[in-house]
Every structure is written in C-alpha cells, then in structure tokens.
Amino acid sequence: MKLYPNIRQQTTLLLLAFLMLSVQGFAQTPFWSEDFADSVRFVAQWKNGGTNPGTEKWKWSKNADGIFENQPDFGSKTAANGFVLFNSDINGDNAHDVTVTSPAINCSGQNAVFLRFENQYAYFSAGATSKAEVGISTDSVNFTYIQVLTNVARNDLSQPVQIQVLELPAAANKPKVFIRFRWQGVYEYAWRIDDIGLFPSNPQAKYDxxxxxxxxxxxxxxxxxxxxxxxxxxxxxxxxxxxxxxxxxxxxxxxxxxxxxxxxxxxxxxxxxxxxxxxxxxxxxxxxxxxxxxxxxxxxxxxxxxxxxxxxxxxxxxxETLFSKDNGILASATQPQTVQGDLWEIGNLYDIVSNGYQAYEATFSVASNNNAHQGNTVSLLLYKINENNDPEFTDADLQIVGYGFHAFTNEPNFAVISTPLLDLNSNEQGVKLDKDESYILTIQYQPTMFVPYTANPYPYNAISTVVKNGSWFLGGFGDAVTAIMRMRIRPINVTSTKEPQLAESQLNVFPNPAIRDLRADLELQEVSELVEFRIVDVAGRTIATQQLENIQHGTFTFDVSNLQSGTYFLHARTAEGVKTKRFVVQK
Missing domain, CATH: 2.60.40.10 (Immunoglobulins)
Incomplete structure (x- = not known):
C-alpha cells in the first residue's frame, strides 16, 4: 500500500556487458535510433504485451513534468518531443508483467552492437518484486532478458534521468533484432523510456x-x-x-x-x-x-x-537547539509494504557528545489516504541505545527514556507538527541526555499512516533513519528515505531534582504485547512500606492505580482487557525509587 499521486502533491542470446552511463550526450552516431517524436508511429510499430489485470499499458506521452511530489521533470535529451511510459501507480494494486517491443531492426553488417537508452524509473516494493529488464530476440518470440536499473534505490524519486548501456553481441550481423522493455511489479511508481539508440561501438565517453x-x-x-x-x-x-x-x-x-x-x-x-x-x-x-x-x-x-x-x-x-536528519525538502511519503501488527515505527538516530542537556520537543509529520490520520493518535518514543553482545539489534538493545503523543484533529497531509517530550519516570517535559550516548527518536504509526521524508542520503552505512516493523532494521527504507523526525534540546536546569531510579532488572512486565492480563515482577532490596502502580496512556492520563503495603518482591496482575490496542506505561513508585516500563495492548 502506498499514497496515491494526489496525496503526493501537497533461445541462446547472450548479453555480455552491462555498463552504467551518466553522460547526457554522446559523440557517436547510432545506426538505429528512436526518440518517440511520432505518437502514430509508436502505436503502429511498437507492440504492447505481457499480463496485467489493471487498466494501464505502455503509452506515448510528451508531458515530461515530474509525476510525483517533488520528482524532477524527465531529463531525457528529447523528452519534449515524446517518450513512452508505464505508470504503475495509476495501474493500482495489481501485479503486472508488462512489455513493449520494438519493430524489427536490421543489424546486418554491424560487427558489434551497443544499446543505449534513457530512463526515469522509480519503484515502491521492497525486495525483488519490482524488476526492470531488457529483452533481445531475433525472432520476436524467444527473448533473453537482462535486469537493468539495479542501482536505483527503493522510493528514490530524485533522479531526472538514468542512462544505461548494454552490449548485445548476439545482435551483431543479424538481419532482424527485436528489443523489448519489460517491467514486473505491483503498484510501483512509473518507468519512462526515451532516446533509444544502437551503436557500432561503445558510446560511453573515453574520459568521464x-x-x-x-x-x-x-x-x-x-x-x-x-x-x-x-x-x-x-x-x-x-x-x-x-x-x-x-x-x-x-x-x-x-x-x-x-x-x-x-x-x-x-x-x-x-x-x-x-x-x-x-x-x-x-x-x-x-x-x-x-x-x-x-x-x-x-x-x-x-x-x-x-x-x-x-x-x-x-x-x-x-x-542553537535543533537536531535534524532531513533537509526540509519534502520528497514523498512511504510505509512498509506490509505492516506487521497494529503499529509500525520509524525514527532517527542522534548522538550526544556533551553533558548537561535534555531533549524537550519532537517534530514530525504524517500523511494518509483520505486523511485517515485525522481523529487518531500517535505515540513518540525516545530510546537510549544500550547494546548487548547479541549481534541482532532488538528491543533488548534499547531503553525507553522519554515519550510524547499527539492527537490529530484537522491537520492536513504533510503538516509539520511539534509536541513535548516527557521524561518516562517523572512525566515532566525534558529528558536528560547522557554524554557519549546515542538516542533514537521514533513515532509509532497506524497501518493507514505514512511517514513524510526527504531524499538527502546518508551513505556508507551511516545509521540515520531506522524502522521497526515486527523487528528493527537499522537501514530504514534505504539511503533515499530520510524521515522527518527532529529533536530539540536545551540546557538542564541544574536546580532540578529527580527521584532515584530502580534498576532495569527490578521491574519487568509480561506478556508484552498483552491481550487480557499484564503481569509485573517487582524485586526490591528491602521492604517498602508503600508501593504504588499506575497505568498511564500515551496522553499522560492515568487509567488505573493500585497501592500495596509492605512489599519487597512479588508478581502483580493487572486486567487490561478493557483497554484499546495501543501503547501504555506502567509506573512503579517505591521507597527505593521509581521505574516506568512500556507495554502494548494488542487485541
């Protein structure tokens, strides 16, 4: 599932050499070319094929404008006079395997054949669902395919043109050669193709x-x-x-x-x-x-x-105060292809190098089809990273130290929203940040919600945007997606005092997620005359309280069957200190 375009506004043939080319021009003259300047010739000579339960097919167009929000115009050399296009987005949530095939091309007398073509290709699906290919045939029936555009990142809508060069040795000296462009995918973005040429030698520059x-x-x-x-x-x-x-x-x-x-x-x-x-x-x-x-x-x-x-x-x-990964230039909005469970989570990592500061505000955005976010609530969580010896990155590597929430009313798609960050234990605004520690600030979206993002990348395996969809992925949605999730900090008031904290091991909650009952294991060093438990929602409202006397350890059960699905906090206050644990109710 992804946002609709209106939301984004606001045979033994061998293909031996596959080369990526980025130059806009070429010095050689092709012995055959097609710039799609004639829509009638395209319809008469190029053949649509493949399978597709949707309504779209390969079409001729001369509207080179970016199709999606902040996508640049198609940058092919002759985009203004026409090109071919398959719009997978308009095709809807349908699995397609669509082809467009050239007329017969005479390659007689050509001892070498190189294919060059210009593209604007963008896809949404994760994994190998989306596959762009070029097929070559000498009989128009049996094709050999090679995958192309493999270096284009998922959700990368920033490229005006991508130029490819293939060597086609099996086409040399053949009187009939057919070129086919094939796209397999499900509800992707779009693929535009233009300025196709066949050359007798490599059209790449010698020095570039x-x-x-x-x-x-x-x-x-x-x-x-x-x-x-x-x-x-x-x-x-x-x-x-x-x-x-x-x-x-x-x-x-x-x-x-x-x-x-x-x-x-x-x-x-x-x-x-x-x-x-x-x-x-x-x-x-x-x-x-x-x-x-x-x-x-x-x-x-x-x-x-x-x-x-x-x-x-x-x-x-x-x-003065702002942490931000994004550069403020909106690209689009996205979400996992399939959301695992009732919520999915995304956020950014920030490193702290100086003591004496606290995070006090988070800034984020949201988008949804048909404004589905309006009337719903989101939770924000501030995690401190406490890595263990397990090579997998899991919840065990994280400690929740702060939270926030926002209830949507009439905010439009892509509105930029700020909300206070509250200390997990005191519920007061401002979360202490420790020197030489890393923090992840996230937002929990419902399956109908999308994260707006910018396209400024963080390459070389730099951790920037991270995603939790069932499990954590530190690579996020790839380099082309930088989530809008900003954090403001300020100096800590040195006169402020905090209650002592229980150790992590002294309070544990299970099962998590909980369906009917939540249990809490409490282990104190000494008997506490009074122990108070409070269940609080993400808006800071107290849902339930329980007070016990003369407690040192034990397991305590709380009925959560009447709570709606979502995130909650269990606060424990004892004579030794306080501790808050997050839990999720899942129906």
Missing part, C-alpha cells in the same frame, strides 16, 4: 570522471553544543572506458559565519568503470551557528568529456 555520494555530517542540523570534529567522505568514479591518471579531489568549505576550510587529495590512477571512496577524518570543528556549504570537485590529467558531473555541492547547518 564523476564525484558522488558525499557525506559531510551525520546530521543535516546539529546543535552547537553537540558539534564534534567533522569528517568528509566522497566517491570518485571513472565512468569512461579508459583508465585515468593524476586525479585530484578538491574540497572547499564555506559558511555563513565566515569559517572556511580547504583540502585536496590525489589518486595516481583510476581504472575504467571503477570507483574509489576517499575518507578525510579529524578535519575541523564548526565554530558557530549557520549554514555550511561543502563543494567537492574532481579533475585529472586527461580532458573530461562530460564536465557536468565533476562537481557536487552538499551542506549542513549548525543550530
């Missing part, structure tokens, strides 16, 4: 360097009090078909507060169609609030044939 995937900070916005020494990572790729030498990567940082930084590094050689990743560590400390811009540029001893990809600009901000 590109810089990509910079990582300049672990957050887009970081409070000044939590700034650490900056590092920079970037990838240099030789997209050409010739090796290159004496390659220089130059980095220039500037800021709105006047701070600057510059460095460069050199690679002696970079082989054709290879990449190298460069890491620069312990560089500088951003000294004040403001915007920071980092420009990566690359050059070599050879003359580059495509200078459009020699430079990449990135940036980040230093703030």
């Amino acid at each position: 360097l590109a810089v990509s995937n910079p990582l300049v900070n672990l957050n887009f916005a970081t409070p000044k009090s939590q700034v650490d020494t900056t590092f920079l990572i970037s990838t240099i790729e030789n997209k050409g078909i010739q090796n290159q030498s004496n390659i220089t990567l130059k980095i220039d940082m500037s800021s709105t507060n006047g701070q600057t930084f510059n460095l460069s590094d050199t690679l002696l050689t970079l082989n054709a169609n290879t990449k190298d990743t460069l890491l620069f560590d312990d560089l500088y400390v951003p000294r004040d609030t403001g915007g920071y811009t980092v420009v990566f540029s690359v050059k070599s001893a050879q003359v580059d044939e495509d200078t459009t990809n020699n430079k990449w600009t990135s940036g980040f901000r230093i703030t």
Whole structure:
C-alpha cells in the first residue's frame, strides 16, 4: 500500500556487458535510433504485451513534468518531443508483467552492437518484486532478458534521468533484432523510456570522471553544543572506458559565519568503470551557528568529456537547539509494504557528545489516504541505545527514556507538527541526555499512516533513519528515505531534582504485547512500606492505580482487557525509587 499521486502533491542470446552511463550526450552516431517524436508511429510499430489485470499499458506521452511530489521533470535529451511510459501507480494494486517491443531492426553488417537508452524509473516494493529488464530476440518470440536499473534505490524519486548501456553481441550481423522493455511489479511508481539508440561501438565517453555520494555530517542540523570534529567522505568514479591518471579531489568549505576550510587529495590512477571512496577524518570543528556549504570537485590529467558531473555541492547547518536528519525538502511519503501488527515505527538516530542537556520537543509529520490520520493518535518514543553482545539489534538493545503523543484533529497531509517530550519516570517535559550516548527518536504509526521524508542520503552505512516493523532494521527504507523526525534540546536546569531510579532488572512486565492480563515482577532490596502502580496512556492520563503495603518482591496482575490496542506505561513508585516500563495492548 502506498499514497496515491494526489496525496503526493501537497533461445541462446547472450548479453555480455552491462555498463552504467551518466553522460547526457554522446559523440557517436547510432545506426538505429528512436526518440518517440511520432505518437502514430509508436502505436503502429511498437507492440504492447505481457499480463496485467489493471487498466494501464505502455503509452506515448510528451508531458515530461515530474509525476510525483517533488520528482524532477524527465531529463531525457528529447523528452519534449515524446517518450513512452508505464505508470504503475495509476495501474493500482495489481501485479503486472508488462512489455513493449520494438519493430524489427536490421543489424546486418554491424560487427558489434551497443544499446543505449534513457530512463526515469522509480519503484515502491521492497525486495525483488519490482524488476526492470531488457529483452533481445531475433525472432520476436524467444527473448533473453537482462535486469537493468539495479542501482536505483527503493522510493528514490530524485533522479531526472538514468542512462544505461548494454552490449548485445548476439545482435551483431543479424538481419532482424527485436528489443523489448519489460517491467514486473505491483503498484510501483512509473518507468519512462526515451532516446533509444544502437551503436557500432561503445558510446560511453573515453574520459568521464564523476564525484558522488558525499557525506559531510551525520546530521543535516546539529546543535552547537553537540558539534564534534567533522569528517568528509566522497566517491570518485571513472565512468569512461579508459583508465585515468593524476586525479585530484578538491574540497572547499564555506559558511555563513565566515569559517572556511580547504583540502585536496590525489589518486595516481583510476581504472575504467571503477570507483574509489576517499575518507578525510579529524578535519575541523564548526565554530558557530549557520549554514555550511561543502563543494567537492574532481579533475585529472586527461580532458573530461562530460564536465557536468565533476562537481557536487552538499551542506549542513549548525543550530542553537535543533537536531535534524532531513533537509526540509519534502520528497514523498512511504510505509512498509506490509505492516506487521497494529503499529509500525520509524525514527532517527542522534548522538550526544556533551553533558548537561535534555531533549524537550519532537517534530514530525504524517500523511494518509483520505486523511485517515485525522481523529487518531500517535505515540513518540525516545530510546537510549544500550547494546548487548547479541549481534541482532532488538528491543533488548534499547531503553525507553522519554515519550510524547499527539492527537490529530484537522491537520492536513504533510503538516509539520511539534509536541513535548516527557521524561518516562517523572512525566515532566525534558529528558536528560547522557554524554557519549546515542538516542533514537521514533513515532509509532497506524497501518493507514505514512511517514513524510526527504531524499538527502546518508551513505556508507551511516545509521540515520531506522524502522521497526515486527523487528528493527537499522537501514530504514534505504539511503533515499530520510524521515522527518527532529529533536530539540536545551540546557538542564541544574536546580532540578529527580527521584532515584530502580534498576532495569527490578521491574519487568509480561506478556508484552498483552491481550487480557499484564503481569509485573517487582524485586526490591528491602521492604517498602508503600508501593504504588499506575497505568498511564500515551496522553499522560492515568487509567488505573493500585497501592500495596509492605512489599519487597512479588508478581502483580493487572486486567487490561478493557483497554484499546495501543501503547501504555506502567509506573512503579517505591521507597527505593521509581521505574516506568512500556507495554502494548494488542487485541
């Protein structure tokens, strides 16, 4: 399930070589080409096929506008005069295996054949559900397929064009060759294809360097009090078909507060169609609030044939109070393909490097079909990471230290909402943050709700957005999805006092989730004259209380059969201290 487009607004043939090309132009002349400038010719000569219970098919179009919210216009060379399109989103929740096949192409006299085509491809499904392929045949019946566009990330709507090159040795010197584009998927986004050409030799540039995937900070916005020494990572790729030498990567940082930084590094050689990743560590400390811009540029001893990809600009901000992974440029909204259970959870990780601060506010967003979120409530949870020796990341690696909630009224889709963060034990606004610890701030969505996100990535396995859907996944929905989940911090009032805390092992609740009864095991070091239990909902309302006298240990049962499905907290107050545990009621 995903948001509708209106919500996003607000045979023995061998395919030997598969190459990725990013240049916009090419010097060679194709011996056959198709730019889809004639809609009548497309209908007459290209054949729709495959299976699809939905209503869509491959169609001709000349509307190059982005189809989805904040998707760029189709960037093919001749998009303005027409292209072909399969809109899987309009096709609805239907499994499709659709093809579009060219007329016969004469490759006689061509000792080598290379296929080049331009795309704008985006998909929604996780795993291998969505598969884009190119098929080649010499009889229009038996096709051999190769998967293409495999480097496109799920939910990545940010690319204007993706250019592919395939070598087709089995097409050489054949009088009839048929090219087929095939898409298998279920309720994906869309695939646009244009500017198809067959060439007698590789149309890739000889010399084409590109810089990509910079990582300049672990957050887009970081409070000044939590700034650490900056590092920079970037990838240099030789997209050409010739090796290159004496390659220089130059980095220039500037800021709105006047701070600057510059460095460069050199690679002696970079082989054709290879990449190298460069890491620069312990560089500088951003000294004040403001915007920071980092420009990566690359050059070599050879003359580059495509200078459009020699430079990449990135940036980040230093703030007074705000942590943010997202850059504020909305891309779309998403959710798990299948929600496991009554809730799913998503959030961002933030590192604390200085003592004396507390998290006091969370900012998030929401979207849903037909405004299904309105009239419902969401819970927010602040976890402190306490990793154990288990290689799997589970709830056992997390300690809930704070929470929040929000009841939706008439908020529209993609509204940006702020809500207080409350200490788990005191229920007061402000959650103490410990130095050199990591925290995950999440929101629990119902299955009808989607998380709005931006497309600024955190590559190189940097943990940014995390998802819990039955189990935890630290990779989230991939680099192309950065959840809108921000956190504000402030200095702690040094005069404030906190009640002593029981150890984690002194209070345990089970089963969790609970259906009818919730049990609590309490183990105190000494007898407490008075023990008070309170069950509280995410809005801070007390649902039930129980007071017991002269208790040191025991198992206590609470009837939760009349509670609605959702998140609740069990507070225990004793003479030794207090402790709060979260539990879930599931019907």
